Amino acid sequence: MNQSVIKALKLLDFFLGEKKELTLSEIATKSNMPRPTVYRLLTSLEVCGFLAKTKNTEQDVRYHLGLKLLELGNIVLEQLELRTVALPWMRKLCADINEAVHLVILDGDEAVYIEKVESSHAVRLHTRVGKRSELYIGSGPKLLLAYLPKAEQETLMEKMTFTKLTPHTIGNKETLYKEIEKIRRNGYSISRSEQDEETIGVSYPILDYTHKVVAALTVSGPTTRMQEKVEEIIRKKTKETASRISRELGYIEAKVLETGKVQKI
Incomplete structure (x- = not known):
């Protein structure tokens, strides 16, 4: 000390x-x-x-x-608001699909799990609030990395050691770059046996009123329960829930018109 x-x-x-x-x-x-x-x-x-x-x-x-305290205080308030807004929707999502639901944020060069709603199944994944993860492992961490500015991505990736937790863990920057492009193209992230064998994780972005990705909403479970048809339903419900949380945080969906003006949807 x-x-x-x-x-x-x-x-x-x-x-x-x-x-x-x-x-x-x-x-x-x-x-x-x-x-x-x-x-x-x-x-x-x-x-x-x-x-x-x-x-x-x-x-x-x-x-x-000094102003650094104001900056840190605002971050704490944002996180508290995020958890307060997200938790009821996370509980509803968990009740609908009966799989573990997580809320994941970026903290420096790591992802942190700040909230969790557990399923009622006897077989569960070993995750906990406060768990930290490298940004190349798991659907939530990868999604947070994918939506960072390019320069920040590259800075973080230069520090990565790419330790293999399973044979499916991403092992180099080239593969991670391809995964980031895929995530941004699809609008969501999937992890298959990257942290633990025979598990699947699905994550969608949560955005705030500035259109910044502030968290990943993640659903994870054993492969045996998340078969293709079930996984499709889980993706749909997770996306809807992430959108609802985003709207409560002030996010307004919009598209850019040919004139350059932004139109709310």
């Missing part, structure tokens, strides 16, 4: 009171730490964007919360 990081982050708590700007001396007094130590911690927080300072005079320098 890094005590310096803990000490630095605890300094942010002093800005939760009525006074939104604090001097070095005030923070040192509140923290009961030497001024040089506090100055070093404040400088680190400032470099990271967690704090900013106003220099009125050489002697009057005051610190206040």
Whole structure:
């Protein structure tokens, strides 16, 4: 456990009171730490964007919360709203098809499963809320990668080690590029035995009011239960559910006319 990081982050708590700007001396007094130590911690927080300072005079320098906290806070609020909006629809979808339904988002260079509704079957997949996955494995992670800007895709793919979990796991960038093109062409993603043998995953994008893909709605189950006809029904219902969640998040379907104007559908 890094005590310096803990000490630095605890300094942010002093800005939760009525006074939104604090001097070095005030923070040192509140923290009961030497001024040089506090100055070093404040400088680190400032470099990271967690704090900013106003220099009125050489002697009057005051610190206040930085915009990085606003950025992070907005992300947390978006995720909370996403889960709140998606969960009732996920439950309905699970009730209709009786297979596990997941909500997957991008976090840095990984995908994270932030919500799950489990089926009533005795045989279930071993997934959990909080699970992280590489972006080349599974229908949800691949879909999130596919809808990123090209430059961001390439940056993330340069870091990938392509570890094989099964013989069906994507093993190189060339294959992954082809898969990304297929996902964007079809509008959905499928995974067949990529994480676990004899399993299938189907994912559709969830979009927000800015038309940005903010999550993947994923249904997964054993191959024995998701035969071709059943899989077709699951794709249809998953697509409908993803569209409903997107609309609740403010997404409005639109098409570009020949004139260049956008027409709502």
